[in-house]
Amino acid sequence: MSLDLTFLGTGSAYPSPHRGASALVLRSEGECWLFDCGEGTQTQLMRSPLKASRITKIFISHLHGDHLFGLPGLLCTVSLNSSPTQPPSCVDIYGPQGLRRFLRVSLELSASQLLFPFAVHELEPTADQCPPEGLLNPLVTQSSEWLHPQERPGTTIQMDTQSDLYVLFEEKQFTVKAFRLYHRIPSFGFCVQEQERPGRLNAQLLNELGLKPGPQYGLLKAGQAVTLANGRIVRPCDVLDPPVPGRKVCIFGDCASLVGEGGIKACQGADVLVHEATLADEHRERALEHGHSTPSTAAGVALACKTHRLVLYHFSQRYKPLGLQKEGDEDDVLELKRQAEDALRGTDIEVIVSEDFLTLPIPIKKLQ
Template sequence: MQITFLGTSSGVPTRSRNVSSVALRLPQRAEVWLFDCGEGTQHQFLRSDLKVSQLCRIFITHMHGDHIFGLMGLLASCGLAGSPTRIDIYGPPGLDEYLRASGRYSQTHFSYPIKVHTVQPGVLYEDDEFVVSCGPLKHRITSFGYRVVEKDRVGRFDVEKAKALGIPSGPLYGKLKRGETVTLPDGRKINGAELCGPTEAGRKIAYCTDTIFCEGAVELAQEADVVIHEATFAHQDAELAYQRLHSTSTMAAQVALAAQAKRLIMTHFSPRYAPGNAIQLSDLQDEARAIFPNTEMAYDFFTYEVPRRQATELISTS
């Protein structure tokens, strides 16, 4: 699981930061999932190592322009660059109507199927490897945060050990790899778990923006390996944060701390903290680290590989 930030500014783009968009790359599936799609996101794709042809799911937090104005352009480009099999889009009420109206007035017709899912709190997608859920945040309009949970999987199968036990290769190996118990032709029963390494614990990612500090964000971020959280304002500008229902750096840190998360990556920064101003982004980082030390500041094209850990390691550190 690899996270790439395609836009880390709030409201408007700057020379070095585009507006909100975060990509989750799943190499084992050759898939890219996108969270929010601000204006210019398709250009950010071109400047990154991501392949737009692998895009298959898009999750929208809310209907403000800096999170959705790039959506129609990106979808149109996907069709021209080589039609994907299908793109599923998840978001709040009004998203489907917005896309239909945009397509109607611009005469845009997609050469591949698109399915828009209006989300409600709870699980909105699940397959053999992942569960994606969403929950309400606290913003000026309806806003949702997302949580991606990778399911635990059996550890690495020891082929050499299986051969030493005289287990014939073939369908039996598949069952043993899944940790099942099989009966060999000679009557021996083999427990697949004994031929596999330690269980690999599934990773957890939370994406929370736009929102002021709220329990909904804490719930989404529970014991996450990575929490991606907006930090529009410095602590000194908390009054602005309350007025506009955005988070400060300290609020983001408090969410990660309360959720017992492993790492916090802050994004969605106000352009007011540009170099040369009285308060700069390094100050926001210092504020957050004073509460939650394992904090990083995202920047455009910053990529983070989410580490995998054994289930026993998670138990010992929780």
């Protein structure tokens, strides 16, 4: 099964001619999951090979505008371009408390009707995810029982105190969890864990047992035992190689640090860890003041998580994409990469600088 990440916007604060606002898509078998939706995301989608109509799930890390303002417009555009006879299925949207009310008010005041249903699932933040002034008044975040005409009831997800994580959902192919981050307002990261795959059937052993390719192969592959003509019972563990571990992708929202141990535990061994690096290390104090990270901060998280690849994103608009940099430019995006690599010297962790429209394939794991 193919799996890849496409970065639609890699800039912070606002969209510019050089970098779009925060947005990236995790694509699997044609289905697209959108992470953050800054202003202009729908235009970036149109410039990419992705199809907005394939978006079935949306994850919003926090309620700052450069991660959120594109969402109402994107939903409306998807609706306008949908076929009335074959509209998209229900779109599930996950994000912090307040997201439900934001969407309801935006769609209601603009008299926006959609051709498909949506449901908003809110994560309850904790008080230690931001400074006291960053906590929204409950009167602002609370939502009424009134639903938008196309809205389906969503869930309110609380943190599991034992794991220090939010379990968003678990399905046949993936389990998705969220973890807490520290920012100027409550922010979250997301861990997408692919389920492990059954190992390959040992064809030689099956042949020795007298089993030929056919329905019984399928039963064993599906985890069921089969009974041979001589009465012998063959169990999957007898003829299957060890299972193939699933891939893991972790995407961090804006943050100066993690809150609790849940994020580090959830992201252990991640194939790809996407982490913001808004400003270079020499601007660390300014980054912290605004609740952001530097390349060394991101590298420290990657090291603690023992990830394989660290992807830097959410750059200040002062850092131009590689193709637009000129000799003598004071702010060099490659310097951010060098700083992360210096912090990871002596490890096998690869550092990647994201750019708008970069697509990063995530290959299937192979057994050693």
